[in-house]
Amino acid sequence: xxxxxxxxxxxxxxxxxxxxxxxxxxxxxxxxxxxxxxxxxxxxxxxxxxxxxxxxxxxxxxxxxxxxxxxxxxxxxxxxxxxxxxxxxxxxxxxxxxxxxxxxxxxxxxxxxxxxxxxxxxxxxxxxxxxxxxxxxxxxxxxxxxxxxxxxxxxxxxxxxxxxxxxxxxxxxxxxxxxxxxxxxxxxxxxxxxxxxxxxxxxxxxxxxxxxxxxxxxxxxxxxxxxxxxxxxxxxxxxxxxxxxxxxxxxxxxxxxxxxxxxxxxxxxxxxxxxxxx
Numbered sequence: 276x277x278x279x280x281x282x283x284x285x286x287x288x289x290x291x292x293x294x295x296x297x298x299x300x301x302x303x304x305x306x307x308x309x310x311x312x313x314x315x316x317x318x319x320x321x322x323x324x325x326x327x328x329x330x331x332x333x334x335x336x337x338x339x340x341x342x343x344x345x346x347x348x349x350x351x352x353x354x355x356x357x358x359x360x361x362x363x364x365x366x367x368x369x370x371x372x373x374x375x376x377x378x379x380x381x382x383x384x385x386x387x388x389x390x391x392x393x394x395x396x397x398x399x400x401x402x403x404x405x406x407x408x409x410x411x412x413x414x415x416x417x418x419x420x421x422x423x424x425x426x427x428x429x430x431x432x433x434x435x436x437x438x439x440x441x442x443x444x445x446x447x448x449x450x451x452x453x454x455x456x457x458x459x460x461x462x463x464x465x466x467x468x469x470x471x472x473x474x475x476x477x478x479x480x481x482x483x484x485x486x487x488x489x490x491x492x493x494x495x496x497x498x499x500x501x502x503x504x505x506x507x508x509x510x511x512x513x514x515x516x517x518x519x520x521x522x523x524x525x526x527x528x529x530x531x532x533x534x535x536x537x538x539x540x541x542x543x544x545x546x547x548x549x550x551x552x553x
Contacts, residue, residue: 402442402506403501404445404452404453405442405443406446407446407447411465411467411471414468414475415471415475418430418475427479427480427483430475431482431486434472434476434479434486435486435487435489437490438487438490438491438494438517439490439494440497441494441500441502442500442501442506445503445506445509445510447468448465448468448469448509448513449464449506450465451463454503455503455504455505456503456505457509459545460553462550464513469513469516476518476519484525487517488519488525488528494514495531495535505543505546507539508543508546511535511536511547512551515547
C-alpha cells in the first residue's frame with residue numbers, strides 16, 4: 276500500500292489526479308478491503324484536487340486527500356442535488372403572526388350591549404296572537420242567519436279556525452290577549468262566549484263535528500307553541516268542555532287530549548281543578 280500512497284502524493288503535488296475515494300494508510304484489512312474496489316479508479320483518474328483535506332468517509336483517517344462536502348462547490352458532480360441547500364440564517368420573516376386584541380375596559384359598554392341583546396330576544400320571542408273581534412251577540416246572530424238560510428259555510432269556517440290552534444282559542448276567548456300568568460279563582464276568559472259556542476255546536480251537523488275534531492288534532496299536534504304563560508292551560512280548559520267528545524267515535528282524540536293534560540306540571544293541574552270547581 277505504501278507505493279500507492281507515494282504515487283497519490285506525487286500526483287497530488289502535480290495537481291493532475293482526482294478520484295472519489297482514496298485508500299488510507301495503516302488501517303485494518305477490513306477497511307482496506309472497502310477501499311480496494313476503488314484502487315483502479317484512483318490509479319487511472321487524474322484531475323485537480325484543491326488545497327484542503329478532510330477525513331476519509333470510510334475509516335475517518337484525517338490524512339485522506341478528499342474534500343469535505345462543505346468544501347466542495349455546487350458544480351462538483353460528486354455533490355448530490357438534495358444537499359445543495361441555502362445556508363440557514365436567523366430570520367424573523369417566517370414567525371407566526373399573532374394579532375393583538377385590544378382589551379375592553381369599559382364595563383358600561385358591555386352591560387349596555389348585553390341589555391340590548393336581551394331586549395331583542397324578548398321582542399322576537401313575544402307571542403303574536405291573531406286579532407279577533409267577534410263577540411257572543413255577533414256569533415248568535417250568525418247562527419240564526421245560517422239556520423234561516425240553511426247555509427252553514429260561514430259557521431263551519433268559524434269553528435274550523437277557532438279550534439285549529441291554541442293561539443286562536445286564546446285570542447278569541449281571553450279578556451286580555453296579552454295577559455301573562457293566571458289566577459286560581461278566575462281563568463280570565465269570556466265564559467259566556469265559550470258556553471254559547473258549545474251550545475250551538477251541539478245542534479250542528481256531524482260534518483261540522485268532524486271538522487272540529489280535525490282542528491283539535493291539529494292544535495294538539497302543533498309544534499313550538501309560542502304562547503303567553505298559562506295560556507296553554509286556558510286552551511285545554513276550553514277544549515275539555517267541547518261537546519264533540521260526547522260521541523264514541525271521538526274517544527281516541529279525547530284520550531290523546533287527556534294524555535296531553537297528564538304531561539302538564541303540578542301547578543297547571545291545580546289551575547284546571549280550581550277552574551272546574553267554579
